[in-house]
Amino acid sequence: MEYNFYLAFATIFGLLVGSFLNVLIYRIPLKKNFVNDRSHCTSCDKLIYWYENIPVISWLFLKGKCSKCGASISPLYPTIELIVGLIAFLLFPKLISLQSLTSFIFFFSVACAFLVHFVIDLKHKILPNGINIYLAILFLVHSIFTYSYTYWLFGFLLGFGFPAGVTWLFWVLRKKEGLGGGDIKLWAVLGIILGPFGVLHNIFLSCMLGSLIGLPLIGLKVISRNTRIPFGPFILIIASFQIFFPDIFKSFIRLIL
Numbered sequence: 001m002e003y004n005f006y007l008a009f010a011t012i013f014g015l016l017v018g019s020f021l022n023v024l025i026y027r028i029p030l031k032k033n034f035v036n037d038r039s040h041c042t043s044c045d046k047l048i049y050w051y052e053n054i055p056v057i058s059w060l061f062l063k064g065k066c067s068k069c070g071a072s073i074s075p076l077y078p079t080i081e082l083i084v085g086l087i088a089f090l091l092f093p094k095l096i097s098l099q100s101l102t103s104f105i106f107f108f109s110v111a112c113a114f115l116v117h118f119v120i121d122l123k124h125k126i127l128p129n130g131i132n133i134y135l136a137i138l139f140l141v142h143s144i145f146t147y148s149y150t151y152w153l154f155g156f157l158l159g160f161g162f163p164a165g166v167t168w169l170f171w172v173l174r175k176k177e178g179l180g181g182g183d184i185k186l187w188a189v190l191g192i193i194l195g196p197f198g199v200l201h202n203i204f205l206s207c208m209l210g211s212l213i214g215l216p217l218i219g220l221k222v223i224s225r226n227t228r229i230p231f232g233p234f235i236l237i238i239a240s241f242q243i244f245f246p247d248i249f250k251s252f253i254r255l256i257l
């Protein structure tokens, strides 16, 4: 009974965090203040009241429309809220202890940062520095207490150096920009938690995944050869398996290597 109460509390907390992540996803690319400013309708600028801002419920109640001008509110908002609520529900520890709750907060924070990165890169083709720095701090705190310094330091150096070197070579040989700076920074940051081998696995597999999805789209002329496909989502999908499902990922690596 008591456990279910905490689980419900964590899930509601997740829905509310999802609502905040929507604000971040909307405002970070516009370089707007996301702490003090109250939310406004993006069409008519009407102030959004607290009761119009209840995760999922308000969107359903307003039937996905602004109460003043009737402009439609993207279903992406309640979807993000539901996803984050679900993440909190699934990650919440089976046994509550100080250690399990600390680990819950860590993994939940990583999942939230990944989600914001994922959606912003899909929509705007950028991986904001602020999110990379936030992730770097989270990973560094975790890794300092978990691994030897060689693990996270070499992971970081390789995560930066390898893709940066390939991009440089590509540029020298073909005068074309290979990977974006944001992608390279994300790999450097991921190297801190994945270690040198983990980050190489990520680079290799996310490039594979990118080609598996990108090449058919070029073949079917959905996109042209010169369209810049946001690469962050592929990196983040592979990293999510590595961080949240390490056993499945290890079995997969053993299968293909």
Ligand SMILES: [Zn+2]
Pocket: 041, 042, 043, 044, 045, 046, 066, 067, 068, 069, 070, 071
């Ligand atoms: Zn409006």
